[in-house]
Amino acid sequence: MLHRRQTLSLLMTSAVALIAALTAGSTSALAQAAPASSAPVRVGEINSYTGLPAFTIPYRQGWQLAVEEINAKGGVLGGRKLEVVSRDDAGKPDDAVRVAQELLSSEKVDLLAGTYFSHIGLAVADFAARNKVPFVAAEPLTDAITWSKGNRYSFRLRPSTYMQAAMLVEEAAKLPAKRWATVAPNYEYGQSAVTWFKQLLKEKRPDVEFVAEQWPAQGKLEAGPTVQALAAANPEAIFNVTFGADLAKLVREGEGRGLFKNRRVVSLLTGEPEYLEPMKDEAPEGWIVTGYPWEQIDTPEHKAFRDAYSARFKESPRQGSVVGYATLKAIAAALDKAGSTEPDKLVAAFRGLSLSSPFGPITFRASDHQATMGAYVGVTTVKDGRGTMKDWRYADGAAYLPGDEAVRALRPAE
Template identity: 65%
Template sequence: MAAGLALSGAALAQGVIRIGEINSYKAQPAFLEPYKKGMDLAVEEVNAAGGVNGRKLELLTRDDNANPGDAVRLAEELVAREKVDVLAGSFLSNTGLALADFARQKKFFYLAAEPLTDKIVWSNGNRYTYRLRPSTYMQVAMLVPEAAKLKKKRWALVYPNYEYGQSSVATFKQLLKAAQPDVEFVAEQAPPLGKLDAGSVVQALADAKPDAIFNVLFAADLTKFVREGNTRGLFQGREVVSVLSGEPEYLDALKDETPNGWIVTGYPWYAIQTPEHKAFFLAYHAKYQDYPRLGSVVGYSAIKSIAAGVKKAGGTDTEKLVAAFKGLEVVTPFGLIAYRAQDNQSTMGAFVGKTKNEGGKGVMVDFSYQSGAKYQPSDEEVKKLRAAD
């Protein structure tokens, strides 16, 4: 009898596509709660339409406690015990890199939905790891033309001292110097992630008397930085260029403290009129009675990408999935994207615009969508950057 039950359980498992998803839910709830909602909506839509090649999707989520070691342990458990077909997820760059290395070692398909580090698709890239969100290089490259237009000579830099912050600043320096050779970088503040001493950081930046500031802080660190900067007048008469700060996850938290006129990447959900986004917004709002955040778009698009990849591959065999994702096209709320064959990076873009404090709420204005396909190094440079495949 027990053997019969086990057999029926195995047969049932073969009838579904199991997605093992690992993320820092407790550590980064502002982004990851909407992200989970986006994933659940996509799973519901795919299954309501009959699944993928007749198989329904099943999502298994795990919390990695923002710890790379925990992320790898959970990946091993999901693959060995839960028999998942693919791995997905991670928010922080260090956990994303750990999972990418796991995928390389185990020869197991992994879609890195959110971590922004360039290493995932370049120096630490491997054939089993694909990435959805636009990388640090791509988002910084979208901002540099706007920064160069300001014609400010003395720049100060502030960023979290881990992979995402370090690579963002390195790219900003490289690209801005190329666009504006006389630029000077007069101060750098790199506090540990989540441990910003806002008073000392803001004072150090003010003491350097920069003409402009490039900011890479996010989440609670960003809120503290803006509050202290407003209090001490750091932003008065100074331009600020800031990665991610136009995302509702972070603008919503700033509320009436939102600064005016920062040049940012973000997601102005309330003003996007494309058919793809309207359909997504209406479905999301109907399900949750809430508006989407950027995390919602990323989670939704990750599941849709996996479904499209499995459909193209004709199943969940890892090698067939790896091949199917090369050049794979997926319709997302931001329109059609493709996964580049040369480095496994998707062409999903971001919105670039300015922050505005509108009646005590932060919004993005004067924005435009920048396709990720336009903000990449040349194929020759990518080959040099990508050490192994």
């Protein structure tokens, strides 16, 4: 009997050891097949691809180029690939929040990026704060993202409405015009741009007055009535914030009715090739604009980007191309600085992060999470049958931002 018990005990011990060995071997095999350290870092990207393809398609090509370059050089975090999971927000804040939730819960992304329209950027920024996930707002220009509604988890790449308005005011204040009119899309971006332009211009020129405002719905500008109302106010100069198809309608109708004859126009974004080049020889002459004279910038950083982009996509870059490219380059730099995908470590890495961009060095300010990327300020002209810029200069974004003390009064405490 004793011999039988010893035999059974030995068999049970051997069986347990075998199971343990098999289990350990299985776990080891799984770990070798897919170790956590080699899993891609996933970026959830959201944008209005169907709503504004003129900007967002070049933007997508820009981030695709950046991802290819990053991965070709070994990826991030010591060898992990960078992967983008992209979604269309259909130009609607509710859709943007819905896909953000899907990206976070189903796709298991490590951070969020993108958006174009300001009201959509604000919706995703709010989602990011509530869910404690980093969000890099690539394009939306509203100052609320970094100031009045700023939060710990949201950062913005492009120069804001305040920054670009300040760049244009520098030129507008030199004009003899005292009577001004404004025309802008009636949503957050347009409202913010007009507010800052009026305030900053009056600070430099207390003698100016604003005699008319037109607020067409974005994408639905009725050119005839808008031009007629502006002309009736008899301004000496006009500040324009419309873009895309609305801009083309305004230019065509305004030229036809003589609105711009003997009047200077100061215009936000109009020098960007997405909006200027489609007008071809109908592009306006002599408007003071922010934009992107891609064919004329010969700095080493820009030339390297332009050559790589043109070789990859067989076309010239657009403003969106630069924004998409710089957004993913910034994310890669932050990941490597953080050494982790952990949200709080990424947030700490983004604060004060410096990197090179096609426009030169930029820094994400720790005080308000705004990058110091600048814009080109110049005058529109028509050359070889297409719209472009002349007499331009690069306005460094760092020179057009309030100091940290002023920001503390604008931004809620974290």
